[in-house]
Every structure is written in structure tokens, then in C-alpha cells.
Amino acid sequence: MNRRAFLGRTAMAFPASLALGSSWFEGSCLVSPALAAEDGGDQRTPLEQGFAEFALSIRYDALPQDVVASAKRVLLDTLGCAFGAVGSEPANIAEATIRKTFGNGSAATIVGYPQRATVEGTLFVNGVLVRSLDMNDTYIGTEPLHPSELLPTALALCEEQARSGRDLIEAMVAGYEASMRVNDAISFIERGFHPLCAASYGIPLIAGKIWGLPKEAIANAVGISGARGFTSFVVNSGAISMMKAMGLAATAADGVFATRLAAQGFTGPSGTLEWLASKMKPAKDGFAVDLKLTRYRLPRVAFKRFPVQIELQAVAEAGVSLSGTIKGRTDDIRSITVETYPGIIERVADPPKFRPQTKGTADHSLPVCLAMALLDGDVTVSQFEKDRWREQDVVALVEKTSVKPAQQLIAKLPKGRGVSVEIVLADGRSLRETVEIAEGDAERPLSRPSLERKFLNFAVPVVGKAGAERVMSLVDGLEDLSDVRELTRALEGPGKQNPM
Numbered sequence: 001m002n003r004r005a006f007l008g009r010t011a012m013a014f015p016a017s018l019a020l021g022s023s024w025f026e027g028s029c030l031v032s033p034a035l036a037a038e039d040g041g042d043q044r045t046p047l048e049q050g051f052a053e054f055a056l057s058i059r060y061d062a063l064p065q066d067v068v069a070s071a072k073r074v075l076l077d078t079l080g081c082a083f084g085a086v087g088s089e090p091a092n093i094a095e096a097t098i099r100k101t102f103g104n105g106s107a108a109t110i111v112g113y114p115q116r117a118t119v120e121g122t123l124f125v126n127g128v129l130v131r132s133l134d135m136n137d138t139y140i141g142t143e144p145l146h147p148s149e150l151l152p153t154a155l156a157l158c159e160e161q162a163r164s165g166r167d168l169i170e171a172m173v174a175g176y177e178a179s180m181r182v183n184d185a186i187s188f189i190e191r192g193f194h195p196l197c198a199a200s201y202g203i204p205l206i207a208g209k210i211w212g213l214p215k216e217a218i219a220n221a222v223g224i225s226g227a228r229g230f231t232s233f234v235v236n237s238g239a240i241s242m243m244k245a246m247g248l249a250a251t252a253a254d255g256v257f258a259t260r261l262a263a264q265g266f267t268g269p270s271g272t273l274e275w276l277a278s279k280m281k282p283a284k285d286g287f288a289v290d291l292k293l294t295r296y297r298l299p300r301v302a303f304k305r306f307p308v309q310i311e312l313q314a315v316a317e318a319g320v321s322l323s324g325t326i327k328g329r330t331d332d333i334r335s336i337t338v339e340t341y342p343g344i345i346e347r348v349a350d351p352p353k354f355r356p357q358t359k360g361t362a363d364h365s366l367p368v369c370l371a372m373a374l375l376d377g378d379v380t381v382s383q384f385e386k387d388r389w390r391e392q393d394v395v396a397l398v399e400k401t402s403v404k405p406a407q408q409l410i411a412k413l414p415k416g417r418g419v420s421v422e423i424v425l426a427d428g429r430s431l432r433e434t435v436e437i438a439e440g441d442a443e444r445p446l447s448r449p450s451l452e453r454k455f456l457n458f459a460v461p462v463v464g465k466a467g468a469e470r471v472m473s474l475v476d477g478l479e480d481l482s483d484v485r486e487l488t489r490a491l492e493g494p495g496k497q498n499p500m
Contacts, residue, residue: 046270047289048226052218054291055174055205060166060479062293063173068479070298071172074137076455076475077303078130078148079111079491083468084381084458085132086112086493090242094128094249108156112462112493119156120253126152127249133381134244134363135454138302138310140417141183145195147301149248150175150202153256157210158484165481171209173298175202180297185289186273191280193230196248200229201273203255204262213263223268224258225251238352240360303446305439305454306379309364311344313438314419319373322423322433330375332426336397338366339406339420349403362389370421371397409436417441462493 045053060068085091095113098121105118110125117125127149130136136148154171157163163171179202188197204225208218231247262268277287306316315338326333338349344366353365362368363384371394373379388394409418418436425431440446446454452472459468467490474487481487 046219047273048219048222048268048270049215050289050291051178051201051205051222052208052215054178054293055209055218056215057293058170058174058177058209060170063169064296066299067173067296068169070301071169071176072475072478073303073451074148074176074298074301075151075172075478076472077137077451078151079471079475080455080458081131081133081136081148082111082126082129082152083455083462084135085129086462088129088132090132090245091125091129093242094125094246098122098124107160109159109488109491110493111491114493119160120256123152123156123256124246124249124253126156127252128245131245131248133307134309135304135307135381138304139180139183139297139300140302140310140415141180141297142185142187143183143189143195144310145180145183145198146248147176147179147199147202149196150179150199150206150252152249153203153252154206154210155484155488157207157256159488161210162483162485163210165478165484165487167210168481168484169478171206173296174209175199175206176298176301177296178202178205178291181289181291182273184297185287186277186284189233190282191276192233194233194235194247196231196251197229199248200225200251200255203252204259207256207259208262211259211263213259217262218259219270220266220268221255221259221262223270223272224262224266225255225268226272227269228254228258236347236364238361239357240364241358242360244360300442302442303440303451305446305450306369307363307381307384308369308379309348311340311348311417312364312366312369313440314417314435315340315366315370315421316373316379317438318419318421318433318435319370320377320379321435322421322431323374323377325431326374326423326425327377329425330393330397333397333400333423334426335424336370336374336401337422337424338370338401338403339409339422340366340403340418341410341416342405344417345403345405354398354401356389359384359387359389365389366403367398367401368394370401371395374423409434412436463490 098117102118102121106116107119108122109116110122111129130149136146139145139147154168154175158168179198182198182201188195201222204218204221208221229251235243235247274287277284304313306313308316348364349366354367356362356365356368368389369379372383372388375393406420409416420434423431437444456468471490474490
């Protein structure tokens with residue numbers, strides 16, 4: 001049997017088996033020998049089992065109201081980001097390719113496109129859409145993570161299973177919280193991997209919870225997905241390619257497939273995170289993941305005002321604030337000195353960022369984003385799409401820019417992402433702007449009007465004003481939806497609407 005036929009049979013068999021109820025699981029070998037205590041002496045609960053128990057314990061009625069409100073905020077922001085990338089080259093390539101890979105199914109809705117697709121195909125394309133603009137949310141644990149890229153999986157699976165809005169919220173919280181807690185516990189970047197690896201633990205929890213799997217099956221799915229979910233940080237290094245947009249989308253598709261396997265009895269290893277913590281340098285003693293149903297991380301998620309890397313939000317804001325003062329005088333600028341954090345300098349002000357060759361590198365470039373903010377008074381998607389970053393006046397300011405550690409900021413906010421920008425003019429005058437906490441940060445949240453404006457700017461060109469406002473209304477009342485398909489139908493692009 002070829003791979004496509006096998007995938008197709010697995011995909012079709014699973015929903016059918018759900019119809020048999022819990023009896024389908026009875027007698028199946030769902031507990032991996034690897035999940036049992038090793039050597040008979042260590043009776044600690046394997047972390048994979050802990051993740052499964054964590055996900056199954058999340059219930060809408062027990063969630064704090066600020067967590068529910070945060071889930072709806074991130075969903076609206078994420079859908080806006082997806083709408084904004086409709087028709088982009090990465091999304092169009094992905095949309096065409098998934099039909100050749102997964103077939104022409106009709107289980108779920110691709111945001112902004114008229115033709116539905118299989119679950120795996122849909123969550124992959126929607127993942128690319130969410131990430132493409134680099135405007136989706138960010139959680140800062142040991143390093144930046146974009147947990148909103150988990151939402152296409154929750155949305156597609158809930159649509160396929162005709163789940164309620166409350167089911168979607170539960171799945172979102174399970175995936176978000178697990179991934180963010182992994183992010184809190186260990187640095188993937190230090191070990192050469194991308195932070196998106198944390199999502200390989202959240203995706204099986206989303207799928208397992210929506211599909212109603214028992215704890216043992218979910219634990220096996222976490223083991224399979226966690227063992228496979230390593231993406232090299234080269235994705236975000238040097239000249240950044242389109243792969244930046246598909247890293248977590250590919251992990252999500254793989255995680256869903258891992259969960260399908262586990263649901264059929266395929267067993268997975270335990271100790272995947274512990275192995276990483278102990279075997280890969282820097283080794284971490286006393287490794288643990290906080291899986292208590294308290295201290296929710298969702299309200300700590302940051303939103304982006306500008307379509308650039310999270311660590312460049314303060315840079316762009318500072319540039320916009322200074323732009324009015326230097327308007328018409330950019331030729332008089334002698335030098336621009338930026339002070340920020342060493343880790344930020346390493347990621348967004350390394351040599352390739354001063355000479356970007358791709359859009360993906362440009363929107364991760366401190367000097368480029370600052371130059372465009374100073375010259376144009378804003379940093380927008382249009383600037384990147386129209387290659388504004390290649391124009392001579394931008395290049396000229398980039399060449400006048402230097403970056404160094406901000407000792408005063410570091411002393412005041414050791415874990416901050418702020419910036420101080422000083423412009424020296426030809427007449428010797430100096431202009432300075434310091435942004436300690438960017439708008440949209442968890443400590444300075446994006447206001448509801450700002451969030452709505454961001455969403456409408458991206459959604460209206462795709463579904464019209466009335467359509468965009470309907471999506472906002474459905475998200476605001478998500479907990480009252482008996483069928484998520486009422487929301488997903490509103491996400492379709494121009495063309496024939498599919499009935500529920």
C-alpha cells in the first residue's frame with residue numbers, strides 16, 4: 001500500500017471509529033511499554049501521561065473568565081492575521097500543494113479561500129496564513145513562541161467534528177497552555193532548535209481532546225509527536241526563507257498524524273523532553289514542566305502592532321515617534337545609534353540583517369524596520385510586499401545605523417525588550433526616543449479598539465465589512481455557539497458558500 005493510500009485509510013477510519021463510542025478503545029493496546037516505570041523502581045508519572053491528564057482536566061466551566069476572554073482575543077487576532085495573508089505567494093503555494101498531497105477533501109475551511117480541504121491540508125494552509133505576516137501573537141518564556149499557530153488545528157478539528165464554541169475554547173487552552181509551559185521549562189534555541197518545537201506537545205492534546213481519546217492514547221500521541229517535533233533554528237537564521245511561515249504548520253500536521261496513529265494503538269516513547277534536557281547541552285538539572293491548572297499563561301500573551309518580529313515592536317514604535325520630528329530632514333542625519341538587549345542584537349541586528357535579500361529577513365531586521373518607521377511614520381505589510389526595504393533612502397539610513405547593548409535598560413528591566421534610539425543631526429543636535437515596553441506587550445496590552453482596527457484592516461478586503469463584523473460578533477459570543485461551523489462558514493473567501 002502506498003503512503004497516500006495509507007494516510008487516506010487512516011484519516012477515514014478514525015472518524016468512523018469515533019461513532020462506535022468508547023467501546024472502540026476497549027481491548028486496544030493503547031499503553032506503551034515505554035510509558036511504564038523503567039527498571040520497576042521509578043514510579044513517577046511519565047511527563048507524557050502528565051500532559052494527557054492536564055488536557056483532559058481542562059473544562060470550560062472551570063476556566064477563569066480572564067482566560068476565556070484571552071482565548072477569544074487571540075482567536076480574533078489570529079484570524080485577522082490569516083485574512084491578511086490571503087493570496088500571498090506562500091499561502092497560494094501551500095493551498096495548491098496540499099490538494100496534491102492530501103487530496104480534495106471538504107472537511108474544513110481554509111481562511112479566505114472558497115474551496116474546502118482535508119483537515120491536515122486545511123490546518124497546514126491556515127498555519128501558513130497565520131504566520132506569513134509576522135503579526136501573530138507571541139509568548140515570552142525562555143524565548144519567543146507564537147502559540148497562535150496552534151489555533152488552525154483546533155479550528156479545523158472542531159469544524160470536522162461539529163464541536164461547540166466551548167469545545168474550541170477548551171482545545172485552544174489545552175494546546176496554548178501546554179506549549180507555553182514547555183517554553184517556560186526549556187530553551188530550544190540554546191540547543192539549536194526553533195521554539196516552535198514546544199508545539200509538538202500541544203498539538204496532540206488539541207487533537208486528543210477534540211476526538212475524545214482516553215488518557216493512554218493521548219500520552220502515546222504526545223510521545224510520538226514530541227520525539228519527531230524538532231525543527232532547526234536555521235529557519236530563522238541568516239536570509240529567512242518562506243519556511244518561516246510553515247515550520248509550525250508542518251509540526252501541526254505531523255502531530256495530528258501522530259494522534260491518529262496513537263488512536264489506532266500505535267505506541268510512543270516517554271521521556272522525550274527529559275532526554276532533550278539531559279542529553280543536549282546545556283544540560284538542565286531538575287527539569288520539570290508546570291502542569292498545575294493554575295497560573296494560566298494565556299493572559300500573558302503579547303499582540304503585535306507592527307508586522308515585524310516581537311523584539312522589533314519597540315524599535316518600530318520608537319521610529320514612528322521620531323518620524324514627525326525628522327520629517328524632511330533625513331538627509332541631515334549623521335548617525336543613528338540603537339541601544340537594546342544583547343540577545344535581541346544577536347537575532348535581529350546580525351550582519352545579514354543589515355543587508356537583507358528577502359522579505360523574511362527584512363521583517364526581522366532592526367535597522368531596516370527602524371529606517372522605514374523613521375521615513376514613513378509607520379511599518380506596514382504593504383512596505384514589505386512592495387520591497388520598500390530595498391529603496392535607496394532606506395538603505396542609506398541602514399548604513400548610518402549602529403547597535404549596541406543598552407546598559408541602563410538592562411539594569412532596569414533585565415528581561416525586557418525595550419529600545420533607546422538616538423539620532424545625531426549634521427548640526428550636532430541629538431534626538432532620543434526610549435520605549436521600555438512596546439504597545440501590545442502583556443504589560444501594556446493592545447486595546448480593544450486597536451485589536452478591532454487591526455482585524456478589520458485585514459478581514460474587510462477579503463470578506464467585506466459586513467462579513468468581517470459578523471466574524472467579530474461570532475468570536476465575541478464563541479461560548480454560545482453550538483456548532484463551530486457557524487464561525488468557519490464566515491471565514492470562507494469569495495465563491496460558493498458551503499452548507500453546514
